[in-house]
Amino acid sequence: MGELDGLTRPELVGSLLAEALGDDGWRAIEPRLIAGGKSNLTFELVSPAGSVVLRRPPSGHILRGAHDMGREARVQAALAGTGVPVARVLLVRDESGPLGVPFYVMEKVAGHAIRDVLPPGYAEDGASRAAMAHALVDTLATLHAVDPIAVGLGDYGRHSGFMARQVRTWTRQWEAARTRDVPAMDELGRRLAEHPFTEPARPSVVHGDYRLDNVLMHPEDPGRIGAVLDWELSTLGDPLADVGMLLFYWTEPGERSPLLIPAVMAKPGFPRRASLVERYASRSGADLADLGAYLAFAHFKFAAIAQGVAARAAAGVMAGQDFGDLSGAPERIALDGLDRWKG
Missing domain, CATH: 3.30.200.20 (Phosphorylase Kinase; domain 1)
Incomplete structure (x- = not known):
């Protein structure tokens, strides 16, 4: 076999x-x-x-x-x-x-899983690339507008104290997978643990790892999403955690993309992170004044994820997939998180 x-x-x-x-x-x-x-x-x-x-x-x-x-x-x-x-x-x-x-x-849903390159002939102009970004943001706002109780997900998670629990959870995940001391992770985790995150007015279904390569784009229309995938980290909680993750994954021209993250959105024609923030605010009506803290949390969470990927790959449990040298990824991601968070 x-x-x-x-x-x-x-x-x-x-x-x-x-x-x-x-x-x-x-x-x-x-x-x-x-x-x-x-x-x-x-x-x-x-x-x-x-x-x-x-x-x-x-x-x-x-x-x-x-x-x-x-x-x-x-x-x-x-x-x-x-x-x-x-x-x-x-x-x-x-x-x-x-x-x-x-x-x-x-x-199996028909569509493009877009990572580092666009399919030939797909979204070749700025208008189409902006439409891709808008579809991604609009779908996220639609998810956050779903009433969990109405769709049978009222018991899908405890939304009260969500961000504090998330910080504790990903601190534990980091500690379980870490192989060496990374002071930047310790500092970022400490600051997040002390930060007074505001409770959202109502719970939302949050995806937990929302980004371009976790959706299938419509095979012909760059302005439509065929399916949102990879719901492993979904729960009830604070929707701004998803927004922070989306912004973390959204690489801009001239930026070095962290390992494991597709960088196709750094190509000409894709909108900047500020445009995504404005679009989400207009679609959701959310107060984004504290968004920097959520972006910092996204760095902390992904640094822990990267360490876990490295540990699983080293243990040979990822069906032979090679994700490159991830040894320095947690420190670099944590340092970027500290640098971007001015709160």
Whole structure:
């Protein structure tokens, strides 16, 4: 059995899909790794009946609270029918299922997963690139406007004290994955722990890792999003945490992009971060006076994520994916966070 077969058990998952979808063509599936996933593993399952996508945790030891496939599946199912574009969930199994870990299967949505380059002939002019950015911001504002209770997500997380808990959570994640002392991370974490984040007026569904390469852009229209993906970190909480992450990921011309982050938005024609902030404010009506603190938190969180990716890659549990030398990434990201936060 090859590595991909061992991670996806195609003969067993194929049988489950055939039963769930009523088509025996799913019994003969071939798994193909979709590269780019830095936390969970994503596979395309190709069969005579069509193609679907399977999401599962990495192999090996899993940090407590991480890689929760059940939550990913639940939030996408709940958001179906809202204005937030999501893939339809087809199959969900917990650790008692054929993979021995929780996993789910969703429809394959047509679209472009854009990382470091644009597809040939796609969004070649400034108007199209601005439309991409606007679609990204507008979809985020639409997500934050969803009433969690109305879609069955009223118990999806504790929104009160969200930012304080987030700082504690990512401090623990950093401590669990760190391999050496990084004073800039300690200083950034200390300042965030002391910062008086204001409670939002009401809870929102937050994505937790919202960025360009976690959505599928419509295959023909750069102003539309086909589906928002990678809901592992979603919960109820403060929507400005998502805005801070989006701004962190949005590289501007002349800036050095951190490892693991696509830099296509640094190309000519894409709007600057200030334009995204203005667009979100107009669409959501949110008070963004304290946005610098959320941007600083985004740096802290991603530095911890980068360290976790490095640890998983070194342990050989990422299906052979190589993410480059990440040894200096946490320090550089933390220093940038301190520099950008003037609060």
